[in-house]
Amino acid sequence: MASLTLVEAVNDALHTELERDPNVMVLGEDVGRAGGVFRATAGLRDRFGPDRCFDTPLAEAGILGAAVGLCMAGWRPVCEMQYDAFSYPCLDQLITHVGRYRWRTGGKMEFPVTIRMPYGGGVRAPELHDDSPETYYVHTPGVKVAIPSTPADAKGLLAAAIRDPDPVVVFEPKLHYRTMRGEVPDGEHVTPLGKARVARAGEDVTLVAYGAMVPVAEAAADALEGEASAEVLDLRTLKPLDEEALLASAAKTGRVVVVQEAPRTCGYAAEVAAVLAEKAILDLRGPVLRVTGYDVPYPYWQIEDAYMPSAERVAAAVRKLLAF
Amino acid sequence: MAQVLPAERDLRRVIGDGESVPDGEVEGLDESDLLELFRSLILLRTYDERSVVYHRQGRIGTYAMFWNHEAIQAGSVHALADEDWIFPSYRESAIGLLRGMPPATVLQWWRGHPSGWWNPADYNVASICVPIGTHVPHAAGLAWGKKLRGESACAIVYFGDGATSEGSFHEGVNFAAVTGAPLVLLCNNNHWAISTPLEAQTRAETLADKAVGYGIPGVRVDGLDVLAVYEATREAVARARAGEGPTFVEAVHYRAAPHATADDPRAYVDLERVEQERERECVGRFDGYLRRLGLLDDAAAAEIRAEAAEAMRAGIAAAEAEAPPDPALLFEHALVDPPAAFAADLAELRAILEGSDAK
Numbered sequence: 001m002a003s004l005t006l007v008e009a010v011n012d013a014l015h016t017e018l019e020r021d022p023n024v025m026v027l028g029e030d031v032g033r034a035g036g037v038f039r040a041t042a043g044l045r046d047r048f049g050p051d052r053c054f055d056t057p058l059a060e061a062g063i064l065g066a067a068v069g070l071c072m073a074g075w076r077p078v079c080e081m082q083y084d085a086f087s088y089p090c091l092d093q094l095i096t097h098v099g100r101y102r103w104r105t106g107g108k109m110e111f112p113v114t115i116r117m118p119y120g121g122g123v124r125a126p127e128l129h130d131d132s133p134e135t136y137y138v139h140t141p142g143v144k145v146a147i148p149s150t151p152a153d154a155k156g157l158l159a160a161a162i163r164d165p166d167p168v169v170v171f172e173p174k175l176h177y178r179t180m181r182g183e184v185p186d187g188e189h190v191t192p193l194g195k196a197r198v199a200r201a202g203e204d205v206t207l208v209a210y211g212a213m214v215p216v217a218e219a220a221a222d223a224l225e226g227e228a229s230a231e232v233l234d235l236r237t238l239k240p241l242d243e244e245a246l247l248a249s250a251a252k253t254g255r256v257v258v259v260q261e262a263p264r265t266c267g268y269a270a271e272v273a274a275v276l277a278e279k280a281i282l283d284l285r286g287p288v289l290r291v292t293g294y295d296v297p298y299p300y301w302q303i304e305d306a307y308m309p310s311a312e313r314v315a316a317a318v319r320k321l322l323a324f
Numbered sequence: 325m326a327q328v329l330p331a332e333r334d335l336r337r338v339i340g341d342g343e344s345v346p347d348g349e350v351e352g353l354d355e356s357d358l359l360e361l362f363r364s365l366i367l368l369r370t371y372d373e374r375s376v377v378y379h380r381q382g383r384i385g386t387y388a389m390f391w392n393h394e395a396i397q398a399g400s401v402h403a404l405a406d407e408d409w410i411f412p413s414y415r416e417s418a419i420g421l422l423r424g425m426p427p428a429t430v431l432q433w434w435r436g437h438p439s440g441w442w443n444p445a446d447y448n449v450a451s452i453c454v455p456i457g458t459h460v461p462h463a464a465g466l467a468w469g470k471k472l473r474g475e476s477a478c479a480i481v482y483f484g485d486g487a488t489s490e491g492s493f494h495e496g497v498n499f500a501a502v503t504g505a506p507l508v509l510l511c512n513n514n515h516w517a518i519s520t521p522l523e524a525q526t527r528a529e530t531l532a533d534k535a536v537g538y539g540i541p542g543v544r545v546d547g548l549d550v551l552a553v554y555e556a557t558r559e560a561v562a563r564a565r566a567g568e569g570p571t572f573v574e575a576v577h578y579r580a581a582p583h584a585t586a587d588d589p590r591a592y593v594d595l596e597r598v599e600q601e602r603e604r605e606c607v608g609r610f611d612g613y614l615r616r617l618g619l620l621d622d623a624a625a626a627e628i629r630a631e632a633a634e635a636m637r638a639g640i641a642a643a644e645a646e647a648p649p650d651p652a653l654l655f656e657h658a659l660v661d662p663p664a665a666f667a668a669d670l671a672e673l674r675a676i677l678e679g680s681d682a683k
Contacts, residue, residue: 025472051472057502062495065461066468069479072409072444073469092492096455097462100658104451107657108443142658165660194663240663 004184007177009151010040010116013158014078016188018048021076024162027054027063028080037082038118038177060089064115068097071111078162081117084171085128085298090115091136098167099142114161118174119147120212120261122308124301131298132211132262137169138238138271144168145238146193149214151182153236156191164193173212180215196242198249202231205255205318208246208272210235213259213309220314228322238268246272247280254285257317259309264292286324289317332544333530335576338551339613341604347613350555355619357402361550362614363628364398364422365607370632371418371427375434378640379585384434388414391581392548395606396512398422399553400480400573403561409470411450411463411481415512419482423447427639432646438653439646448477456517457487460496460509467505467564478506478564480557486517488534489525497570501538506564508557509572512547514579519592535572547575548606551613577601651677 004012018024026041032055035042044053056063060081067077081087094115101111121130138145144166148154154172161168199214200221207217207230214234221230233249235242250256256276258269273288291309299307340347372391378384390397393415401410401422412419418430425447433440433452444450450466453459463481470477487493488511500507511531515522528534535542541563545552553575560571580601582589589598614620651673655666 057495057498059495059499061458061492062461062464062499065458065492065496066465066499069462069465069467070469072450072462072466073473073475075469075472089491092458093461096458101451102659103657104441105443105657106438106441107660108441109445110660144659240665243664 001183002186003181004151005178006148006151006154006172006180007038007040009155009184010158010172011042012184013155013162013189014041014044015047017159017162018044018052020188023074024076024078025052025054025070026078026080027056027067029056029058029063029082031055031080036080038174040172041080060087061092064090064093064098064113067113068093068101068111071113072109076112076114076162078114078116081115083129084117084119084133085131087117087133094137094143094167095140099140102166103142110165111167112165113167114158114170115167116158116161116170116172118177119171120173120175121298121304122175122212124304127298127300130304132260132293134171134238135262135267138268142167144193144240145171146236147171147173147211147238148191148236149173149199149209149211149234151180152184152189153191153197155184156189157193157236159188159190160193163190168193171211175212176215191236193237194240194242196236196245197234198245199232199234200230202253203229204253205257205321206231206233206249206253207257207259207314207318208233208235209259210238210268211261213261216309216311217259217314219311220318223311223315224318228318230318241271241275243275243279246275250276250280251283254283255318255321256284256288257314257321258288258290259314260290260292261309262293263295264290265295267292286321289321291317332532336543336545336552336556337549338555339549339609342612342616347616348551350551353551353554358614358617358619361398361402361554362610362620363631364402365394365550365610366628367421367632367635368394368397368418369607370629370636371421371430374633374636374640375431376585378431383640383644384431385436386584386586387434388417388584389581390415390417392577392601392605393512393514395550395610396510396547396553396575397482399550400508400510400557402554403557404480405477407448407475407477408561409448409450409463409466409477409479411453411459411466411479413453413456413459413482413484413487415484416482417452420447420449423449425449426642427635428642431639431643435643437643437646438649457483457490457493457496459483460487460493461499463507464496464500464503464505467500467507468503471504471506476565478508478561480508480510482510482512484517485511485513485515485522485531486520486525487511488531497538497540497572500570501540504567504569506567507570508560508564509570510557511572511574513574513576514547515577516579516583516589516593518583518587519589530574532572532574538572540570540572542572542574544574544576547577548604548609550606550610580605
């Protein structure tokens with residue numbers, strides 16, 4: 001075990017996986033010489049050479065499109081999108097090709113591509129460095145999506161994504177790249193996709209969260225102490241969703257609040273609420289409530305704290321639900 | 325060897341007109357090469373003409389014809405080795421036939437049947453790209469990936485004049501240029517993107533001029549001259565294999581058929597120009613060339629045409645004999661490791677389908 005920041009854990013995963021499999025290569029903007037704008041890929045170019053940690057032209061669709069061809073040539077590309085809100089050009093390739101190519105070959109050809117990117121706000125950044133775009137990715141058939149909330153999972157889920165035979169997108173909470181430190185297993189460490197984690201056990205209400213909202217949910221659970229015992233369920237993987245863990249927690253507590261940083265409408269919390277409505281209605285003592293970002297453009301940073309779901313907003317939702 | 329700047333204004337031609345313009349020849353092509361090119365042209369032409377008939381008969385779905393584009397396809401593929409990869413757009417839907425793909429496979433794709441899928445690695449032919457130009461980065465990535473592995477294979481990607489306005493085209497070509505990818509960028513300039521004419525697509529004097537901006541050579545050929553296309557592609561492939569990176573080949577002609585079976589070009593096309601283009605259509609031109617060389621006569625031509633016709637008869641019969649696709653195919657190949665929901669969805673769907681059958 002080593003004590004690593006979240007971004008150091010990402011870097012550790014990349015070193016470990018490039019070492020383990022000579023077909024794994026990293027490509028993206030500024031990933032090589034600079035080691036990534038967040039230093040997530042630092043050291044890779046020196047250790048594995050400029051071909052396996054490749055500085056691309058500025059072309060997000062080109063990066064993911066080239067990765068499709070690299071897969072056809074036998075590589076396992078790991079694409080870095082520099083920022084959440086700069087990733088949108090790559091959705092063209094993701095939606096038109098990456099998610100459907102395997103199906104179009106009758107399952108004969110695999111596309112083991114990984115896309116990883118920093119996401120989310122709260123970092124006092126200029127505009128368009130703060131989005132939570134996971135829903136666009138989750139909605140694309142043929143693609144898996146994971147979002148770690150801890151350094152250990154940042155390493156383990158990325159390793160799982162790289163080893164997975166299907167396309168996987170990993171969103172890394174950039175707010176916690178350097179503000180969160182935790183114990184991370186040395187060497188090979190894989191966190192299986194599709195398995196949620198009970199971050200904190202509780203009895204009265206389940207707070208469902210992922211990525212940067214897990215610590216917010218945990219803070220809300222702290223704030224509620226004495227009023228309610230809150231369970232925090234860290235989904236870890238949005239697609240495939242660990243329904244078993246979600247339904248088990250809902251059955252146990254009977255109350256669910258879903259927390260998401262992204263705007264509300266058709267966000268991932270809506271999917272969680274729909275699954276609960278379909279499969280857990282008789283376990284629930286009240287409506288599934290959502291605490292989300294608002295349906296507005298992500299704001300300038302002097303008012304971003306008002307946009308972000310906070311422990312206070314989560315606790316308020318829980319109190320509302322307890323009073324239902 | 326190709327020039328970097330400027331692109332040639334005059335289109336490269338090899339085939340004459342049998343009158344005032346003399347025939348040229350391509351060094352290194354022997355009699356069997358020339359006849360193979362002719363067979364390829366006839367196979368593609370037959371595929372295309374029969375497909376339009378099959379569409380009219382309701383036996384295939386909407387179909388994008390490639391009538392008079394055969395010289396571009398046959399000429400360029402002949403310049404490739406089997407290890408080289410082909411990235412077709414829908415206009416080159418049947419190009420796999422030149423790599424031994426059964427006609428039934430392509431027909432099934434146009435019939436919307438999942439048996440129209442294939443493993444790209446079986447033929448080194450990628451799946452047909454339906455959106456415009458989004459496969460250019462794939463071809464760049466494949467070619468670059470082969471180069472990184474030290475393999476000698478190169479790639480060719482086909483796209484139309486309209487595709488050069490797309491962002492994906494730009495990103496893909498630039499990616500290939502920067503990585504020195506062994507790639508041939510074959511632009512099928514038929515002057516029309518459905519109803520949008522070339523002059524509404526670009527202010528560039530020629531599309532090959534765009535190559536200058538990427539620091540790669542651009543060449544221009546007569547797209548109805550199978551030998552000129554072959555020769556230009558062969559040079560581009562030689563550059564690619566020598567580590568000199570991508571080449572842009574602009575094959576110029578004028579679309580003389582509708583965009584697709586659902587299109588009526590009389591609303592927008594220059595009908596006089598279409599007539600001129602039909603008069604110099606590419607299969608007949610090569611037929612005349614071969615006859616002037618004494619390599620083809622009526623009997624030989626008829627035999628080659630009969631072979632192609634028979635391949636299509638067998639192909640449509642095989643396609644139509646295929647059982648309707650099972651609903652399980654919705655789920656089977658989407659992911660290597662499917663989620664539990666797939667099995668539940670399929671079971672529910674089957675129960676409902678069986679219930680409705682029983683009624």
